[in-house]
Amino acid sequence: MSSWDIAITIGAVVLGTMATRFTPFLIFSKTSKPPAIIKYLGAVLPAAVMGLLVVYSLKDVTLWTYPHGLPELLAILALVVIHLVKRNMLLSIATGTIVYMLLIQQVFVK
Numbered sequence: 001m002s003s004w005d006i007a008i009t010i011g012a013v014v015l016g017t018m019a020t021r022f023t024p025f026l027i028f029s030k031t032s033k034p035p036a037i038i039k040y041l042g043a044v045l046p047a048a049v050m051g052l053l054v055v056y057s058l059k060d061v062t063l064w065t066y067p068h069g070l071p072e073l074l075a076i077l078a079l080v081v082i083h084l085v086k087r088n089m090l091l092s093i094a095t096g097t098i099v100y101m102l103l104i105q106q107v108f109v110k
Contacts, residue, residue, distance in 0.1 A: 067108040075100035 001009070028034050061069045079096030086092070 066110070071100055071103035071108050074103055 028038075058072060061072050063069050075096045078099040079092050082095040083089070083092035
């Protein structure tokens with residue numbers, strides 16, 4: 001890509017990000033309450049997104065070949081334990097990611 005193409009791409013990404021960030025403030029005023037569907041989606045979507053990420057992360061795990069899903073299982077166990085102890089979502093996700101990366105790069109090397 002040329003410098004001009006890179007600049008256009010970065011500009012498009014910035015505009016898209018700004019549009020998605022500012023649109024809710026333009027649609028919903030500070031004085032009115034958001035519609036019930038928006039409140040409902042705000043309540044259920046975080047859990048749905050987490051479930052989707054779990055399914056996506058585990059979709060290619062094969063239990064029949066080495067390492068038989070052990071890195072994934074151990075990383076999930078570490079994530080769950082840290083979350084039950086600390087109740088911090090970011091710490092839990094970071095712990096699971098770090099444990100998984102260490103396992104696949106240091107322990108379960110093919």
